[in-house]
Amino acid sequence: MRFQAAEPMSDLLPPTLQFEGTEEGYDNVRYTRCNNNPSQTAVAAHLAALEGTEAALPVASGMAAISSTLLALLEPGAHILIVRGPYGGTHDLVASLLKKWGVTSSAVSPEDGPEQWEALLQPGKTRLFYAEAISNPLCEVYDLAGIAKFAREHKLLSVIDATFASPVNLQPAKLGFDITLHSATKYLNGHSDLIAGVVLGGQELIETIRVTANVLGPAIDPHSCFLLSRGLRTLGLRVEQQNRNALALAQFLSEAGPKVAAVHYPGLKSSKHHKRAAELFTNGGCGGVFSFELAGGVDAAEAFLKRLQLPLVAPSLGGVESLVTRPATTSHAGLTAKERAAAGISDGLIRVAVGVEATGDLLDDFSQALAAVPGAA
Known part of the structure; x- marks a missing residue:
């Protein structure tokens, strides 16, 4: 027809x-x-x-x-x-x-x-x-x-x-x-x-x-x-939850013991950037991104990433789902090793971009992933 x-x-x-x-x-x-x-x-x-x-x-x-x-x-x-x-x-x-x-x-x-x-x-x-x-x-x-x-x-x-x-x-x-x-x-x-x-x-x-x-x-x-x-339309609701999730996870890792070598998040009172962040950011909200380094370096970082169940291993940030990545292989892969070192970005650094999942669920997942990483208890 x-x-x-x-x-x-x-x-x-x-x-x-x-x-x-x-x-x-x-x-x-x-x-x-x-x-x-x-x-x-x-x-x-x-x-x-x-x-x-x-x-x-x-x-x-x-x-x-x-x-x-x-x-x-x-x-x-x-x-x-x-x-x-x-x-x-x-x-x-x-x-x-x-x-x-x-x-x-x-x-x-x-x-x-x-x-x-x-x-x-x-x-x-x-x-x-x-x-x-x-x-x-x-x-x-x-x-x-x-x-x-x-x-x-x-x-x-x-x-x-x-x-x-x-x-x-x-x-x-x-x-x-x-x-x-x-x-x-x-x-x-x-x-x-x-x-x-x-x-x-x-x-x-x-x-x-x-x-x-x-x-x-x-x-x-x-x-x-x-x-x-x-x-x-949901920006305020999402960012408020992401602020909470990032702070909770950063605090957990900063208190986790010798397996964690450093945590970078201005929302932590121990951060050298905390005072400035508290003055600049509305209600002290420091965003949904933080980074940390494990004492075991790249091998420990890869073991941790493979063990996580909730976050996806992927670049980007700001979405409703949590993402984790090693910047040396993603966002800063275009820099030479010397340039990354000068900027303080180690190959084992892990960046976390939290989503809006329940805070308790994220804490449980990070806890079990960290427990599986070889190293001192």
């Missing part, structure tokens, strides 16, 4: 967005790749309201947010200050593509302050100070308020990747940061079924970055906007 449509196919398909404006210029065309689809603008407004910024630009991934921002705000020959051992993708961007473009960088440590930062400035070249809310994977906390203040005083742009904190625990705009970045794949979405990112800040800066993003092409599709909007 010959197929015959009941009505013209054009009536069955969603129409291309009709352009009704009078403003000229490519970026004013109503077109999904130009990041002005109604779904894109709706989720952008929601994100800006959460962060307390004038505007937001959702894009196709966290790295799309980072790369679009840095490519838009820097020029050949520019210099930036950047936190030590940033996220692996950020490191690769700065150390490879931007370096080829003539951009240089100077790393700062959590212990550094204005005196050390000022010594690294290159007059006429330094344009930007790049920070992270909580470092990955050692969970270090920098003097974020001091960085924003220093940037203002020296006429630098201040940019922060706030993925690990989420808007529930930190709103960098209130500290004075010009640009906030998130991998929306993580906490903002929270269900491990979406890849997205977002850039947030003042209207003028966001428009500058949007023009560059439109050229690069990392537009987020309308359905992903819907998924992100859905995830945002």
Whole structure:
């Protein structure tokens, strides 16, 4: 039987967005790749309201947010200050593509302050100070308020990747940061079924970055906007439980005895970053990521990971399920062994990104996995 449509196919398909404006210029065309689809603008407004910024630009991934921002705000020959051992993708961007473009960088440590930062400035070249809310994977906390203040005083742009904190625990705009970045794949979405990112800040800066993003092409599709909007509705509930789970597990491991060599989580009172974290983060919530090292090194780490039953051994974070990984083989595999050592990332370091499972169930699972690791009781 010959197929015959009941009505013209054009009536069955969603129409291309009709352009009704009078403003000229490519970026004013109503077109999904130009990041002005109604779904894109709706989720952008929601994100800006959460962060307390004038505007937001959702894009196709966290790295799309980072790369679009840095490519838009820097020029050949520019210099930036950047936190030590940033996220692996950020490191690769700065150390490879931007370096080829003539951009240089100077790393700062959590212990550094204005005196050390000022010594690294290159007059006429330094344009930007790049920070992270909580470092990955050692969970270090920098003097974020001091960085924003220093940037203002020296006429630098201040940019922060706030993925690990989420808007529930930190709103960098209130500290004075010009640009906030998130991998929306993580906490903002929270269900491990979406890849997205977002850039947030003042209207003028966001428009500058949007023009560059439109050229690069990392537009987020309308359905992903819907998924992100859905995830945002439970953000507060999820992050509060993840804060609780991470603190409980970090406390358990810090008290577990000689099998555990170190635990890195600013929520612990024993952490050298605790005081700063308590001052910066809402209600002391330090996020759902922590890391730790076993006394037995890589072999002990692998034995522990294989014994766990609840968490998946996989990269990423911020979802409803718990994940564990060794950063030396995932997020920081792009660094040389020497670079990882300089950043304090041992090959046996385990990063834990907790989900929203029952705290007691996670504690029981970590307890039995640790008991199976060879070593002193």
